[in-house]
Amino acid sequence: MSLVAQLQTALGAQAVLVSEAEVAGYLQDWRGRYGGPAACVVLPSCTQQVAAAVRIAGRLRVPVLAQGGNTSLSGGSVPWPDGAAPMLINLARMRAVRAIDTANDSMVVEAGCVLAAVQQAASERRRLYPVSLGAEGSCQIGGNIATNAGGTGVLRYGNTRENVLGLEVVLPDGQIWDGLYRLRKNNTGLDLKHLFIGSEGTLGVITAACLKLHPLPTAQAVAWMAVPNPAAALDMLALFQRRCGASLSAFEMMNGPQLDYVLEHVPGRRAPLPASYAWHVLVELADSGAEPALTGALQETLQQGLAQGWVLDASLAASGPQRAALWALRHSVSQANKQAGIGLSTDCALPVSAVPEFIERATLAVHRVMPGLPIIIVAHLGDGNVHFIPLIPFAGFGPWSAVADRQATASAASAVRQAVHAVAHALSGSFSAEHGIGQLLTQEMARFKPAVELAMMRGIKGLLDPQQLFNPGRLFPAVATTRTSAGTDVEGTSDE
Ligand SMILES: Cc1cc2nc3c(=O)[nH]c(=O)nc-3n(C[C@H](O)[C@H](O)[C@H](O)COP(=O)(O)OP(=O)(O)OC[C@H]3O[C@@H](n4cnc5c(N)ncnc54)[C@H](O)[C@@H]3O)c2cc1C
Known part of the structure; x- marks a missing residue:
C-alpha cells in the first residue's frame, strides 16, 4: 500500500x-x-x-x-x-x-x-x-x-x-x-x-x-523613551536594573527607521512621541504590588535618565489601552518589514555590553558590501539579542533591486549576512539567538561551530534517527567542514 x-x-x-x-x-x-x-x-x-x-x-x-x-x-x-x-x-x-x-x-x-x-x-x-x-x-x-x-x-x-x-x-x-x-x-x-x-x-x-x-503580575507600567544612542540605552538598562530589580520585565530597543516602517506600513499605529529620534526603547515594569508604586518607580527612573542625558524624551502609558498601543508598535515590526522590502535579517546574540560596538562595526561591514543600504535594528536589548536587518526596499536601492536582479541581490545578501555574523563572532557573540537555524543558517553552523560540537550533535542525530529521515537538510550543515580561526572556509547562505 x-x-x-x-x-x-x-x-x-x-x-x-x-x-x-x-x-x-x-x-x-x-x-x-x-x-x-x-x-x-x-x-x-x-x-x-x-x-x-x-x-x-x-x-x-x-x-x-x-x-x-x-x-x-x-x-x-x-x-x-x-x-x-x-x-x-x-x-x-x-x-x-x-x-x-x-x-x-x-x-x-x-x-x-x-x-x-x-x-x-x-x-x-x-x-x-x-x-x-x-x-x-x-x-x-x-x-x-x-x-x-x-x-x-x-x-x-x-x-x-x-x-x-x-x-x-x-x-x-x-x-x-x-x-x-x-x-x-x-x-x-x-x-x-x-x-x-x-x-x-x-x-x-x-x-x-x-x-x-x-x-x-497584577500591576504594570510601560514607557516609551527616546535615547541618543545604544550606549545610553545600556546606561538606562543598568539604571532600571539597579532601581527596579526584578520588576523590570522588558527592555526593547529599535532604531528610528524601524519605527518609521511600523508607522508607515501597519494601519492603526501611532507615533509614541511628538518628534522623531534615532533610537527608541520600550520599557516595562511588572509585579504583584500596587500600580501607583510601580508607575512612580518608572517615572523617577525616567527623570533620573533625563537628568543624565540618557533619555531625550519619554511617554508613559496612562492606561491599559495605552500600554497595549506601545506594545503594538513593538509587535508590529515583522509585519512592517515584510511590507517594506527584502530584509537581510540577522538574529545575533551578544554579551549585552558589546551591543553598541556590534551595531557600529556591523554597520560599517554592511556598508562596505552595499554602501548606504538602510539598516533597521530591533533588539531585545535586555538579553543582548539584536535583529540587525539591512533592508532592500521593494522600490530598489542603487544597483540592487529586491525584485529585478535576484541573483546579484542574493550574492550581496549572502556577503552581508556573513559580514554581520563575523562581527558578532569576533565579539564573542552568536549568529543565531532565537529564530533557529532552519535551512538559512546551516552553512554558518559549519563556519562557526567547533568541529567537536558538530560531531557530538551528529552522533546524537545518528543515534535517534539513523535513517536521517527527520527534517533532512535542516540544522546540520550538509558537509562537515573544519572551522578555521578566520571563519571564512565556506560560502555563506543566501535565501533572497
Ligand atoms: C511576527 C513574528 C514575530 C516573531 N518574533 C519572534 C521572537 O520575538 N522570538 C522568537 O524566538 N521567534 C520569533 N518569531 C519566530 C517564530 O514565531 C518562532 O520561531 C516560533 O517559536 C515558531 O513556532 P511555530 O509553531 O510557528 O513553528 P514552525 O515555524 O512551524 O516550526 C519551526 C521549527 O520547529 C519544528 N517543529 C514545529 N513543531 C514541532 C513539533 N511539534 N515537534 C518537533 N518539531 C517541531 C519545525 O520542523 C521547524 O523546524 C517571530 C515570527 C514572526 C512571524
Whole structure:
C-alpha cells in the first residue's frame, strides 16, 4: 500500500490531506521565501496517531517534517523544493490543555496549542506563562520548544528552555517517550528534554509539554523613551536594573527607521512621541504590588535618565489601552518589514555590553558590501539579542533591486549576512539567538561551530534517527567542514 493509503487506514481519511487545494497553505513559510511539495499533510488528533504515522513513514523511508504554526523565519518548517517530498505532520488538531496544576505552578499542554491560548489558559488561573513574541497568535508550543523561542520576556523569565519542565516526544522509530515530569529538581542522569528543545524537528515530534508557570503580575507600567544612542540605552538598562530589580520585565530597543516602517506600513499605529529620534526603547515594569508604586518607580527612573542625558524624551502609558498601543508598535515590526522590502535579517546574540560596538562595526561591514543600504535594528536589548536587518526596499536601492536582479541581490545578501555574523563572532557573540537555524543558517553552523560540537550533535542525530529521515537538510550543515580561526572556509547562505 502507498504512504497515503496506509496513513488513511491508520488515522482515518480526514486526517490525511492530499489535494493541491488542501495542502497549499502548509507548503510555504510565513514570509513566502521557502517552500516545496509534500507527499501529504497529516493532521493527527493524538500522540498515538503521531506515532502510527511516524512508523509508517519510517517503514517506507519517507522523510518526516513536523510543522507548528509555520511562523519561523529561517525556512525549517516547510518542505524543500528538491528530493524526496516529506510527510508533513502539522500538530494543529492537538491543542488540548491536559492539566493546570496551580499547587505546583505547572501546566501540561499538547504541542499544537497556540502560544496565546496557553498564556490565556494560564492567566485564567492567575498564573503567567511568560514566553511572549510577535507571532504568539499563530505559533504553537511545539514550534516554540523546537526552536527554543525567546521573545520579549527573556530578560526576566528566560527562553522557552527555562520554562519547560518535561516533554512527550514521538521518536523517529515510533516509540513514545513520556518525559512529562513536573519536577523542579530531577538529577537522574542526562536531562533528555534539553536535546529536543531547539532541535528543530530533527530528533522527533514533540507532542506535549509540561510548562513552568509564574505568578501573574497584577500591576504594570510601560514607557516609551527616546535615547541618543545604544550606549545610553545600556546606561538606562543598568539604571532600571539597579532601581527596579526584578520588576523590570522588558527592555526593547529599535532604531528610528524601524519605527518609521511600523508607522508607515501597519494601519492603526501611532507615533509614541511628538518628534522623531534615532533610537527608541520600550520599557516595562511588572509585579504583584500596587500600580501607583510601580508607575512612580518608572517615572523617577525616567527623570533620573533625563537628568543624565540618557533619555531625550519619554511617554508613559496612562492606561491599559495605552500600554497595549506601545506594545503594538513593538509587535508590529515583522509585519512592517515584510511590507517594506527584502530584509537581510540577522538574529545575533551578544554579551549585552558589546551591543553598541556590534551595531557600529556591523554597520560599517554592511556598508562596505552595499554602501548606504538602510539598516533597521530591533533588539531585545535586555538579553543582548539584536535583529540587525539591512533592508532592500521593494522600490530598489542603487544597483540592487529586491525584485529585478535576484541573483546579484542574493550574492550581496549572502556577503552581508556573513559580514554581520563575523562581527558578532569576533565579539564573542552568536549568529543565531532565537529564530533557529532552519535551512538559512546551516552553512554558518559549519563556519562557526567547533568541529567537536558538530560531531557530538551528529552522533546524537545518528543515534535517534539513523535513517536521517527527520527534517533532512535542516540544522546540520550538509558537509562537515573544519572551522578555521578566520571563519571564512565556506560560502555563506543566501535565501533572497
Ligand atoms: C511576527 C513574528 C514575530 C516573531 N518574533 C519572534 C521572537 O520575538 N522570538 C522568537 O524566538 N521567534 C520569533 N518569531 C519566530 C517564530 O514565531 C518562532 O520561531 C516560533 O517559536 C515558531 O513556532 P511555530 O509553531 O510557528 O513553528 P514552525 O515555524 O512551524 O516550526 C519551526 C521549527 O520547529 C519544528 N517543529 C514545529 N513543531 C514541532 C513539533 N511539534 N515537534 C518537533 N518539531 C517541531 C519545525 O520542523 C521547524 O523546524 C517571530 C515570527 C514572526 C512571524
